[in-house]
Amino acid sequence: xxxxxxxxxxxxxxxxxxxxxxxxxxxxxxxxxxxxxxxxxxxxxxxxxxxxxxxxxxxxxxxxxxxxxxxxxxxxxxxxxxxxxxxxxxxxxx
Amino acid sequence: xxxxxxxxxxxxxxxxxxxxxxxxxxxxxxxxxxxxxxxxxxxxxxxxxxxxxxxxxxxxxxxxxxxxxxxxxxxxxxxxxxxxxxxxxxxxxxxxxxxxxxxxxxxxxxxxxxxxxxxxxxxxxxxxxxxxxxxxxxxxxxxxxxxxxxxxxxxxxxxxxxxxxxxxxxxxxxxxxxxxxxxxxxxxxxxxxxxxxxxxxxxxxxxxxxxxxxxxxxxxxxxxxxxxxxxxxxxxxxxxxxxxxxxxxxxxxxxxxxxxxxxxxxxxxxxxxxxxxxxxxxxxxxxxxxxxxxxxxxxxxxxxxxxxxxxxxxxxxxxxxxxxxxxxxxxxxxxxxxxxxxxxxxxxxxxxxxxxxxxxxxxxxxxxxxxxxxxxxxxxxxxxxxxxxxxxxxxxxxxxxxxxxxxxxxxxxxxxxxxxxxxxxxxxxxxxxxxxxxxxxxxxxxxxxxxxxxxxxxxxxxxxxxxxxxxxxxxxxxxxxxxxxxxxxxxxxxxxxxxxxxxxxxxxxxxxxxxxxxxxxxxxxxxxx
Numbered sequence: 001x002x003x004x005x006x007x008x009x010x011x012x013x014x015x016x017x018x019x020x021x022x023x024x025x026x027x028x029x030x031x032x033x034x035x036x037x038x039x040x041x042x043x044x045x046x047x048x049x050x051x052x053x054x055x056x057x058x059x060x061x062x063x064x065x066x067x068x069x070x071x072x073x074x075x076x077x078x079x080x081x082x083x084x085x086x087x088x089x090x091x092x093x094x
Numbered sequence: 095x096x097x098x099x100x101x102x103x104x105x106x107x108x109x110x111x112x113x114x115x116x117x118x119x120x121x122x123x124x125x126x127x128x129x130x131x132x133x134x135x136x137x138x139x140x141x142x143x144x145x146x147x148x149x150x151x152x153x154x155x156x157x158x159x160x161x162x163x164x165x166x167x168x169x170x171x172x173x174x175x176x177x178x179x180x181x182x183x184x185x186x187x188x189x190x191x192x193x194x195x196x197x198x199x200x201x202x203x204x205x206x207x208x209x210x211x212x213x214x215x216x217x218x219x220x221x222x223x224x225x226x227x228x229x230x231x232x233x234x235x236x237x238x239x240x241x242x243x244x245x246x247x248x249x250x251x252x253x254x255x256x257x258x259x260x261x262x263x264x265x266x267x268x269x270x271x272x273x274x275x276x277x278x279x280x281x282x283x284x285x286x287x288x289x290x291x292x293x294x295x296x297x298x299x300x301x302x303x304x305x306x307x308x309x310x311x312x313x314x315x316x317x318x319x320x321x322x323x324x325x326x327x328x329x330x331x332x333x334x335x336x337x338x339x340x341x342x343x344x345x346x347x348x349x350x351x352x353x354x355x356x357x358x359x360x361x362x363x364x365x366x367x368x369x370x371x372x373x374x375x376x377x378x379x380x381x382x383x384x385x386x387x388x389x390x391x392x393x394x395x396x397x398x399x400x401x402x403x404x405x406x407x408x409x410x411x412x413x414x415x416x417x418x419x420x421x422x423x424x425x426x427x428x429x430x431x432x433x434x435x436x437x438x439x440x441x442x443x444x445x446x447x448x449x450x451x452x453x454x455x456x457x458x459x460x461x462x463x464x465x466x467x468x469x470x471x472x473x474x475x476x477x478x479x480x481x482x483x484x485x486x487x488x489x490x491x492x493x494x495x496x497x498x499x500x501x502x503x504x505x506x507x508x509x510x511x512x513x514x515x516x517x518x519x520x521x522x523x524x525x526x527x528x529x530x531x532x533x534x535x536x537x538x539x540x541x542x543x544x545x546x547x548x549x550x551x552x553x554x555x556x557x558x559x560x561x562x563x564x565x566x567x568x569x570x571x572x573x574x575x576x577x578x579x580x581x582x583x584x585x586x587x588x589x590x591x592x593x594x595x596x597x598x599x600x601x602x603x604x605x606x607x608x609x610x611x612x613x614x615x616x617x618x619x620x621x622x623x
Contacts, residue, residue, distance in 0.1 A: 068281075076309060079309060079396060080309075082396075082397065083349060083396060083397070086397055086400070086412075086415065086416075086419075087345050087349075089409065089411050089412045089415050090341070090345070090400070090408045090409045090411075090412035091409075092409075092411075093409035093410065093411035093412065094407075094408070094409040
C-alpha cells in the first residue's frame with residue numbers, strides 16, 4: 001500500500017479501459033433489444049459488474065494496491081450477489 | 095500481558111481547555127470521547143421523547159375504545175415512537191456512544207482514524223433528526239405509516255412523509271461514516287502486538303457491526319429515495335398500477351432493516367462479553383468461538399430478511415429458504431449464550447449493578463431469541479404475524495437486548511467516563527423496578543398476540559382487556575425504574591465518589607489509564623505482549 005500512490009499507469013491503458021467501458025455500455029443498451037426472459041436482469045447485472053470491476057481495478061488502482069483491499073472488494077461483490085440471488089428465489093418461483 | 099502505560103501527564107478530556115469554550119468546546123470537538131458523549135446526551139434526550147410516546151400508546155390501550163387519543167393520533171404516535179427509537183436511538187446506540195468512547199482506548203489508540211469525519215457523523219446525525227422533527231410540525235400532519243414506511247401506503251398517505259423519509263436517509267449517512275471510521279481504525283490503529291485474536295470482544299463486535307453499517311445502510315438509503323421518487327414523480331417502482339411491485343419495497347426495506355437488528359444487538363453482545371468476565375473474574379470462555387460467532391451473526395444476518403415477509407405473498411421457495419436461513423442464525427447467537435454461562439461457571443462472581451443488567455440481558459434475550467426462532471417456522475409465523483406477539487418479541491430483543499446491554503454498559507464504564515462512582519443502592523433499586531416493569535409490560539403481549547390481538551390498532555375486543563391492563567401498568571412501573579436509573583446516573587456524574595482507574599478489576603486497556611481518561615488516552619502507545 002505504501003508504494004501504491006506512486007504507481008504510474010500509462011495513458012494508453014486508461015484509454016483502452018475507457019474504450020472497453022464505452023463498448024460495454026453499447027452492449028448493455030443493445031442487449032435490451034433481445035428477449036432473454038428470466039435472465040434479462042442477470043445479464044444486465046453481469047455487464048454492470050464487469051464494468052465496475054474495470055473501474056475498480058484500473059481507475060481506482062486496486063490492481064496496484066494491497067491485496068487486502070481486493071479481497072474486501074470481492075467479498076462485498078459476492079455478498080451483494082448472494083443477496084440478489086436470494087431475492088430472486090422469490091421472483092423466479094412466484 | 096499488557097505493559098503498564100505511564101501515568102498520564104495530560105488533563106482529562108473533561109477538563110481540557112482547547113480553542114473553543116462552553117458548548118462549542120463539545121460540539122466542535124474531534125475528541126472521540128467527547129463525540130461519544132454528544133451521542134449519549136442526544137440519544138438519552140430522544141429516549142425520553144420515544145419512551146413518552148410509548149407510554150401514551152400504553153395509556154391508550156389500557157381500556158378498549160378511545161381512551162386518550164383518536165385512531166389517527168395513535169397511528170402517528172406509533173410511527174414516531176418507531177422512527178425515534180429505531181433510527182435515532184437504537185441503531186446509533188452502543189456503537190456511537192460506547193464505540194466512539196472506548197474503541198480507540200481498547201485497541202490502544204489515541205483516537206479514531208478520521209476524527210473530523212467522526213464529528214461530521216454526529217452533525218449529520220443531528221441534521222437527520224432535525225429533518226424528522228420537521229415532518230412533525232409541517233405539511234398535512236405527521237407520518238402515519240409505521241417506522242417501516244411500507245409501500246404503497248407510504249406514497250399515498252396525506253401524512254408528511256418526505257421530510258421523515260429524507261431524515262432517515264440522512265441518518266443512514268451518519269451510520270455509514272461511523273462504520274467506515276471504525277473499520278479503518280481497527281485495521282490500521284491497533285497497538286503494537288495487538289494481533290486480531292488479541293483484540294477484546296467489544297471491538298470485535300464493533301467491527302462486525304461496522305461492516306453491516308457500511309454495506310447494508312446504502313440499500314435503505316436508495317429505497318427511501320425510491321419512495322420519495324414515487325411520491326414526487328409517480329415513477330412506479332412499487333405501484334402495481336404502473337407495473338411496479340409493492341413486495342419489492344418490502345425486500346429492499348428488510349435487506350437493510352434485518353441486518354440493522356444486528357447493528358443493534360452485536361455491540362450489545364460485545365458489552366455483555368466485557369461485563370461478564372470482569373465480574374466473574376475469569377477470561378471469557380471460548381474467546382475464538384465468541385469472535386467467530388460475532389462474524390457469523392454479521393454474515394448470516396444479511397440473508398434472513400424474508401422472515402419479515404412470510405405473509406406478503408412471496409414464493410414458496412423463498413419461504414423455505416428464508417425459514418432455513420433464519421434457523422441458521424440462531425446457532426451463533428446460542429454459542430454466545432453458552433459462552434457467557436460457561437464464563438460464569440466456577441467464576442468468583444462479584445455481584446454489581448452491571449452484572450445484574452448482564453444477567454437480566456441473558457434472560458430477556460433468551461426469551462426474545464427463542465420467540466424469534468418460533469417465527470422462523472412459517473406455520474407459526476403466519477399465525478402470529480402482525481399480532482402483539484411480534485411486538486413482544488422484538489421488544490424483548492431490541493429493548494431487552496440492546497437496552498439492557500446499554501444500561502449495563504452505562505454502569506460498567508460509568509466510573510471511567512466521568513471519573514466518579516454511581517450510587518450502587520439506587521442503581522440496583524432502579525434495575526429491579528425496571529426489570530419487573532419490563533416483564534409486566536411486554537410479557538402479556540405474547541399471550542395477547544397468541545390470542546389474536548393485532549398490533550397497530552388503537553381499539554380491541556373486551557377479551558383482551560386483562561392483558562392490556564397488566565401491560566399498561568408494567569409500562570408505568572418501567573418508566574419509574576428508568577427515572578430512578580437516569581436521575582441516579584446524572585446525580586452521580588456530578589456528585590459521586592471519585593473513581594479509581596480500575597474499580598472492577600477489569601482486564602482491558604481502558605482500565606489501565608486514569609478515570610476519566612486523559613485527552614489523548616495514553617502518554618505512550620501501549621505495547622501488547
